[in-house]
């Protein structure tokens with residue numbers, strides 16, 4: 001096959017010599033020439049139905065209740081999407097000159113002001129794209145801080161109820177993790193903590209509320225002891241959903257905190273991104289923040305690259321700006337009522353906890369914050385998995401299971417503030433029904449889900465050897481699926 005490009009050189013009548021008209025022939029290598037594409041010959045309506053059916057095989061917070069603990073799958077108001085799609089924001093080039101981008105710079109600056117107010121911190125960077133990246137930045141900054149002070153500290157204290165990213169981040173930054181166990185109320189064991197503190201400890205990383213959904217009752221004492229030891233306090237604030245307007249980590253002695261805008265501040269997530277794991281710090285750490293920083297001088301906003309001790313960049317440009325717009329819109333629409341978010345999140349979690357604590361076992365019997373953890377241990381090994389799968393047949397997304405690791409057969413439930421009492425009541429009914437099924441027909445529960453497009457998958461194989469070309473004839477599930485499913 002020969003493709004002929006024909007073009008005519010512009011005829012110059014000036015001082016440049018006139019050139020002859022010319023044909024250029026390019027022979028394409030045969031292996032890149034496709035004779036015929038295997039495109040099916042179908043009606044438009046069949047294409048529409050195919051893709052609409054595919055889209056309905058998925059689950060999202062706009063479809064149903066999504067109590068995935070630690071993930072804060074709240075409803076994301078559509079007004080935030082409108083704001084993020086406004087042309088002035090969505091079509092802006094990140095390298096546009098500052099005189100043309102005053103509105104966007106102002107938005108980032110004001111978002112930082114809001115977050116400072118909410119957390120009690122003195123400065124923020126919006127650059128990190130995920131909670132784990134915010135943590136990475138925080139620990140890099142802590143290391144730079146001690147390096148400048150001429151101190152060599154090599155350890156991080158982390159309770160066993162912390163999110164897994166905390167020890168992962170510490171070890172990626174070459175800090176040795178000292179794990180402190182929880183006490184009978186789900187707090188970090190304070191005596192074991194005292195023993196662990198030494199001049200080697202660079203920072204204490206506290207997920208607060210922790211992964212049991214419990215606020216550490218000794219937070220102030222933990223901070224005081226750390227500071228007396230010259231140790232920094234890091235707060236994993238990915239789940240701020242129980243603290244907004246009620247208490248501020250900055251007032252509890254924390255020196256740094258990362259927030260997940262894609263959890264608490266209602267920017268969509270669950271599909272793998274984009275996210276925003278913004279990091280706030282006390283003023284003595286400000287100069288270590290990444291550059292550029294948005295600053296305001298004489299009512300003019302600009303980007304400052306002169307932070308002398310800056311650890312550099314952790315990503316391109318200014319972070320995921322679209323997420324900043326959504327979070328700004330969300331915070332702005334709540335205004336001084338922001339406390340209501342957390343009050344309702346706490347109320348919903350405690351309502352569910354009180355109705356379910358006798359259905360399954362409550363890991364720690366205490367008022368919870370934004371989430372709580374049940375254990376289905378008395379129904380045997382793998383029962384948490386069976387319950388989670390069966391919930392799908394009742395139209396609910398499963399809770400987080402087998403996390404935190406310190407609770408056997410854990411079901412970690414986070415309803416968020418955006419659910420109604422009716423939805424929560426239906427969820428309770430479903431779980432009570434499943435408990436009866438576990439007693440009366442455990443084999444059926446083990447086969448579930450029975451009504452979803454695919455049945456129970458071999459999850460290890462699905463992760464290691466994903467088959468992305470799924471067709472009905474290739475279905476390898478062990479159970480019969482609903483006749484009606486596509």
Ligand SMILES: *Cc1c(COP(=O)(O)O)cnc(C)c1O
Nearest residue numbers: 070130131132163165207236238
């Ligand atoms: C979700 C979460 C993280 C990690 O956030 P990513 O954005 O997924 O990196 C860290 N800590 C806690 C407590 C979390 O809930």
